[in-house]
Amino acid sequence: MENVLFTQLSIPEIRLIFRQELENFYTSKKPDLSQLNSDQWFDLTELCEYLPDKPVKATVYGWVHSSVIPFHKRAKKLFFLKSEIDQWLKSGRRKTLVETANEAENYLSNCKK
Numbered sequence: 001m002e003n004v005l006f007t008q009l010s011i012p013e014i015r016l017i018f019r020q021e022l023e024n025f026y027t028s029k030k031p032d033l034s035q036l037n038s039d040q041w042f043d044l045t046e047l048c049e050y051l052p053d054k055p056v057k058a059t060v061y062g063w064v065h066s067s068v069i070p071f072h073k074r075a076k077k078l079f080f081l082k083s084e085i086d087q088w089l090k091s092g093r094r095k096t097l098v099e100t101a102n103e104a105e106n107y108l109s110n111c112k113k
Contacts, residue, residue, distance in 0.1 A: 040082040047080045052089075 007014070042050060044057055060078075063069040070084040095103070 042080040042082060042085070044078050044080075047085065050082075050085070 009017070044060060048055055048057060048060060060069065064071050064078060070080070070088055072079045072081065
């Protein structure tokens with residue numbers, strides 16, 4: 001079988017061009033992994049494994065009962081959206097003593113006026 005010539009480019013040059021085009025294609029089509037991970041649903045057991053302090057199911061049921069944690073209920077089952085749980089975890093930050101003292105001082109100085 002004889003080699004058929006379509007172009008003046010050498011085989012290594014063609015491979016290089018092809019490789020560059022494939023890299024451009026795959027980098028432009030790369031899915032946003034943070035978006036995919038944030039839309040993940042947890043059931044109660046998965047949530048207990050995901051949370052940093054690994055609470056027992058009874059604790060999570062208590063949080064749901066008092067509406068402390070964001071949840072969804074469908075057909076008598078509890079579901080939790082990962083993005084909502086992550087946001088809930090981030091919002092639970094407590095102020096330090098210095099921050100609380102500064103806030104109290106600012107409040108008192110504004111009340112005296």
